[in-house]
Amino acid sequence: MGKRIKRTVSRVKHAAIGAAVGGALGALVSRNAASTAAGLGALVGATVGEKRVDVGGAIADVKNKRTEADDD
Secondary structure, eight states: OOHHHHHHHHHHHHHHHHHHHHHHHHHTTOHHHHHHHHHHHHHHHHHHHHHHHHHHHHHHHHHHHHHHHHHO
């Protein structure tokens, strides 16, 4: 899977999770709070999802370089 697709899928997955958690927590307060919290949760989730793929890719690159250096 391409890096761009991985980033998009990760961002969407984490945004959906963030929206669900934010909406559930906001619903404990009121209907308006649920809507706002879901939006904020989606924003935070999308940010986390994008950063998670970037960090994961960097870690994989370091592991690959270490393995190549060990083979030499």
